[in-house]
Amino acid sequence: MTLELKSAGVSFGGTLFAGPRKRALAPLDLSIGATPHILAVVGESGSGKTTLTRLLLGLLRPTSGAVMWNGRDVWRLPKPEFQEYRRAVQAVFQDPFGAYNPVYRVDRMLTLPALRFGLAASEETARPLAEAALAAVGLRPAETLGRFPHQLSGGQRQRLMVARAMMLKPSVLIADEPVSMVDASLRATILETLYRLRHEERMSLLYVTHDLATAYQIADSIIVMRDGEVVEQGETVSVIRTPAQSYTRDLVAALPPPDPTIDWGLESSS
Amino acid sequence: MSALAVRGLCVEFASARGIVRAVQNVSFDLAPGERLGLVGESGSGKTTTALSLLSLIRPPGRIASGEILLDGVDIARATPSALRRMRAARIALVPQGAMNALNPVLTCGAQFADLFAAHGAPGGTARIAKLLASVGLGVEVATLYPHQLSGGMKQRVCIALAIALRPAVIVADEPTSALDVIVQKQILKTLLAVQRDIGAAVVLVGHDMGLMAQFAHRIGVMYAGRLVELAFVRDIFATPRHPYTRMLIDSLPGFGARGVFKGIPGLPPSLLTALPGCSFAPRCPRAGPRCTVEMPQTRILEGGGEVRCHDA
Numbered sequence A: 001m002t003l004e005l006k007s008a009g010v011s012f013g014g015t016l017f018a019g020p021r022k023r024a025l026a027p028l029d030l031s032i033g034a035t036p037h038i039l040a041v042v043g044e045s046g047s048g049k050t051t052l053t054r055l056l057l058g059l060l061r062p063t064s065g066a067v068m069w070n071g072r073d074v075w076r077l078p079k080p081e082f083q084e085y086r087r088a089v090q091a092v093f094q095d096p097f098g099a100y101n102p103v104y105r106v107d108r109m110l111t112l113p114a115l116r117f118g119l120a121a122s123e124e125t126a127r128p129l130a131e132a133a134l135a136a137v138g139l140r141p142a143e144t145l146g147r148f149p150h151q152l153s154g155g156q157r158q159r160l161m162v163a164r165a166m167m168l169k170p171s172v173l174i175a176d177e178p179v180s181m182v183d184a185s186l187r188a189t190i191l192e193t194l195y196r197l198r199h200e201e202r203m204s205l206l207y208v209t210h211d212l213a214t215a216y217q218i219a220d221s222i223i224v225m226r227d228g229e230v231v232e233q234g235e236t237v238s239v240i241r242t243p244a245q246s247y248t249r250d251l252v253a254a255l256p257p258p259d260p261t262i263d264w265g266l267e268s269s270s
Numbered sequence B: 001m002s003a004l005a006v007r008g009l010c011v012e013f014a015s016a017r018g019i020v021r022a023v024q025n026v027s028f029d030l031a032p033g034e035r036l037g038l039v040g041e042s043g044s045g046k047t048t049t050a051l052s053l054l055s056l057i058r059p060p061g062r063i064a065s066g067e068i069l070l071d072g073v074d075i076a077r078a079t080p081s082a083l084r085r086m087r088a089a090r091i092a093l094v095p096q097g098a099m100n101a102l103n104p105v106l107t108c109g110a111q112f113a114d115l116f117a118a119h120g121a122p123g124g125t126a127r128i129a130k131l132l133a134s135v136g137l138g139v140e141v142a143t144l145y146p147h148q149l150s151g152g153m154k155q156r157v158c159i160a161l162a163i164a165l166r167p168a169v170i171v172a173d174e175p176t177s178a179l180d181v182i183v184q185k186q187i188l189k190t191l192l193a194v195q196r197d198i199g200a201a202v203v204l205v206g207h208d209m210g211l212m213a214q215f216a217h218r219i220g221v222m223y224a225g226r227l228v229e230l231a232f233v234r235d236i237f238a239t240p241r242h243p244y245t246r247m248l249i250d251s252l253p254g255f256g257a258r259g260v261f262k263g264i265p266g267l268p269p270s271l272l273t274a275l276p277g278c279s280f281a282p283r284c285p286r287a288g289p290r291c292t293v294e295m296p297q298t299r300i301l302e303g304g305g306e307v308r309c310h311d312a
């Protein structure tokens, strides 16, 4: 199970109506899934992280290069292979507020994909799968199922997306800021689950985050992005402990220390 | 005189399975210019509390009881027209998931113009440019639509909108959880500078304990709808009194051993049924027999903190 970018890049615009041409992602090579691996992607907003995830998920067509699933162009896969790719590569979207259809109860978010991808034959058999997935992210099934998305808190919505993705047992999980809206304790619990999936179930994870402390905790390697380009990549400990680029050093230094006696420089003007 | 006083706030949501008691008997005072951080487990009632401060709870939710006093007005019972005048001008909100709060069919500039017009405030291109600059955005953003911006840029527009009318209280619900650390720091500097400039008090809801440590004067910790601890930031980190606060701080990752996770085992209680004792008791390593039968009341501690725990 290998998901690859082959010199895949994305530019937007460049037509009369879409405004000036803008490069969101410079042509990039990347491979994930051949062996279990957690790859963290960090970088400032607008650096192209979400664009990268949309490429890997087949939601956005590269304007140059190709996205390959097991050696074949994702955009030219025959139906059965495409369906398998859709199951094997799951997503947790960045924004839990925009990702839900507000008119459906959350049950549907879990049971529909379970049925569609053949994990369950009926609503009844899908339900235990849904319940187990919810419990794994600290949600009470009895209080979550039956609700509409707006009846859940931000972190609960975010966890629901993680639960849905894990339920489908993907070989590659593309998670865009999956725990940015939950507290430190739950974050530890969910990351532990993802870490276990990598170590015990051979799942690979592309973990987009701006939280370098959690990237350090779980990732095997890191890529640092800026302005649509990868500016640094390597093994996690060396990238964080001995960054080669000043931009990476800035990212590490910008982490607020969870200690009020350390001056982080919020008061200074620069 | 406090800038804002919250007394015995209770908020409920009617649901198919019964009443969800999202906020239960929350009280606190906000001094002028004070920065209060509100933290706690996901689903513990932080957003519900924050929205209540502007009376923005929508049916089937309601403020069941309690008072929210600002400028001598009880926001929990204010008329719709009084609320329209106060919101944005006296108390402003940066909502959770603010990036979806922007109107998709208006340019960012038009959203500022609308806000100024609604409050009869002087606006103009220069003022908008200045506000955008204060959150690190160029003036060209005024001509763009929300979908043309990255998530972080949208979030910055929302913050600029919240500070536009220089309110007395700014309620910010996870304003930077979608931003990278560098922008996050710029935004907090901005928020701090504006807050000082106009003397506004800030309620900052968030999960990043690092940010809280750096930004807040005091920290309130919520668990299952209740404020379980409220204390000065140094005391919260140095001597957390509530076991939940302690475990929350202990769960923070560091740059030491990797692959080590210290989440709190177990689930928070259902908000549908009221437990007789402390709501943290089922997960609390220090729980004794009294904890499961008797709800701890808020106790004032030496040094000005307060805690809801029999054992603290």
Ligand SMILES: Nc1ncnc2c1ncn2[C@@H]1O[C@H](COP(=O)(O)OP(=O)(O)OP(=O)(O)O)[C@@H](O)[C@H]1O
Pocket: A150, A151, A152, A153, A154, A155, A156, A181, A182, A183, B013, B014, B015, B020, B021, B022, B040, B041, B042, B043, B044, B045, B046, B047, B048, B049, B060, B061, B096, B271
């Ligand atoms: N409209 C609603 N109907 C029923 N329950 C609701 C509704 N809105 C919120 N709740 C519940 O109220 C509780 C508190 O929600 P709130 O959004 O205040 O949490 P929070 O502390 O902000 O969490 P997070 O950190 O995840 O954003 C949650 O259990 C949530 O599921």
Ligand SMILES: Nc1ncnc2c1ncn2[C@@H]1O[C@H](COP(=O)(O)OP(=O)(O)O)[C@@H](O)[C@H]1O
Pocket: A012, A013, A022, A023, A024, A043, A044, A045, A046, A047, A048, A049, A050, A051, A052, B147, B148, B149, B150, B151, B152
């Ligand atoms: N649909 C789009 N149209 C035009 N520009 C876009 C679009 N989507 C993203 N961009 C631009 O591409 C760049 C990268 O965006 P994104 O991948 O969302 O960044 P990140 O996820 O790292 O914050 C940004 O400059 C953004 O404005």
Ligand SMILES: [Mg+2]
Pocket: A046, A049, A050, A051, A094, A176, B151
């Ligand atoms: Mg993004």
Ligand SMILES: [Mg+2]
Pocket: A153, A154, A155, B046, B047, B048, B096, B173
């Ligand atoms: Mg919230």
